[in-house]
Amino acid sequence: MPVPGTFGGVSGSGGVRRAIETLLRAHADVSRSLGGASSAAAVRVTRVAEVAREARHPVTRAVADDVEAAAPAVERAMAELTAETGRVLATEVHALLDLLAVSHHGQESLPPLDLGRLGGPGSLSAEAFPSGFARSYVATVLGDLSRGAATSKAEAAAHPAADQASIDAARERIIAVVAPEHRARVRAWLEHPDCHAVEIHGPQVGDRELELRAGWTRPPDHGTEGADTWQVRKDDHKVVSKHRAGPDASAFTSAEAFARPLEAFLGVAARHPHGVDGFLDECADLGWAAFFIKADQGGLQPGDTTARRGAGTGTPPAATDWIRMRNDAMKKDGECPPPVRTISYDPIAEHPDSGVRLVFRHGDDGWVMVTYYPSDSPAPDNQPLEELT
Amino acid sequence: MIPRSKNFRGLLGGWFSVETHIPGYIEACERVPAWLAEGKQEIIDFRDELAVHIRDSSYPALPSMTQWGTDEWLRDLWFDAFGPDTPPGDPYPVPAADWGTTRLTPYMLHAVDEDDEGSSEGAAAWLAQRDLTAQGVYGAFSHEMIRRPEPADYADHLRRATEAGLREDG
Incomplete structure (x- = not known):
């Protein structure tokens, strides 16, 4: 899965970390916007039904009833979409953590993800990840992301x-x-x-x-x-x-x-x-x-x-990975990734x-x-x- | 060798503690050749004991780290302080080509920049002694960094060293 705006062809542990963080952050954003879209869609459908009823013509009334009947289905479909997004992102994060565990931290391959424990639609619980390294990593990143800030x-x-x-x-x-x-x-x-x-x-x-x-x-x-x-150098914005x-x-x-x-x-x-x-x-x-x-x-x-x-x-x-990401972010504009948090x-x-x-x-x-x-x-x-x- | 000596603890938690004070660590790594040339016994003893802890996995695992991760942390310190020659007796020597490419040490991350104005004044000599270039290390900040997995026979290595009384089981 391509992760936009992360690392130009880089796949070291810093890159994997950045990809995991980006995916977890993307999940939070998607949940928010899909959650918003879901309720907005239901409101719009209901509004269409109301407008149709105002026409007071038997045919439009029937349409209005049909439309209104569709509203919960729309909401359901959106909720399923949100849950599906959560599953897709959790699966990607799990695959990346597996990569990190095996190739960067010298651990065994991870047990599978427990999709039943992902949480309700729109939520992504660390509980779904295997206990130990993966769960504590996700919990740390999720916990940190909700509080972390990046300054340009x-x-x-x-x-x-x-x-x-x-x-x-x-x-x-x-x-x-x-x-x-x-x-x-x-x-x-x-x-x-x-x-x-x-x-x-x-x-x-x-x-x-x-x-x-x-x-x-x-x-x-x-x-x-x-x-x-x-200083941030004037000509190329490298931190010196x-x-x-x-x-x-x-x-x-x-x-x-x-x-x-x-x-x-x-x-x-x-x-x-x-x-x-x-x-x-x-x-x-x-x-x-x-x-x-x-x-x-x-x-x-x-x-x-x-x-x-x-x-x-x-x-x-983890601190060494982070320092390297910071060093990378301090490079010249055009060759540096986003700031660390x-x-x-x-x-x-x-x-x-x-x-x-x-x-x-x-x-x-x-x-x-x-x-x-x-x-x-x-x-x-x-x-x-x-x-x- | 257990437990670690007072001299070893003092230098590991002092001059060579990058976690405590980065400029002190950088200065210490740069001064090692002169200290050895002067025959400073504290540094000679520190070097010899560091090699033993790496060989026997006898430095207690750091909080929230494995013994293997702790050994690897000491191998980075060895490279930063004493250079590219593998510590004597190291059962799992780091491939020479890893340093400064897929394996970055605290000295590299903190003291090396592509420009002199961001580099430590001793960085050029430090890099030359290790056959590295500032440009190469700086470029590696954006590239692969790979942690070596625990070797397949590592559990056996620990068991043997413990049974021989060279380390304590943590």
């Missing part, structure tokens, strides 16, 4: 630059709520030119900035001094940037939320016999240390963080293992805080702060 390259390019004054104000608010004994150190960390924690993850960063970072790698501090010179972003972009929603996990970290680190620097020296490997502060240890509650993630990036392989979420509210990732590196001028951001889980082998206390 042109909209990303037109988004206004960040305001240095609001970044500086956010940094001052954070420093002001940190315990007095830690203020000088936190100031030194957050003001260091190699630290972008406030610039990229501070409370002044809004949902739109997070969406553009995840979707187009546009840095939230774009346009300020020292920020990456991300050295800002590196994963499938997730997150921020703290207040100065207090930003400060609390950092204070929890400092509370632990400062107890080291040689102080915070001694703690970092001990935890580092080749001058680099990455920690994970769990939400409860960091005093974070739902609402303290906000994020955008790529739609359907629940596992590392992102979803707004609260990592702390939605994930039991959530918390904050915190990274330091040792430079010529001592320890520098490289990054600090909310996340739905620790990365593999990040050092859990709770095991260091």
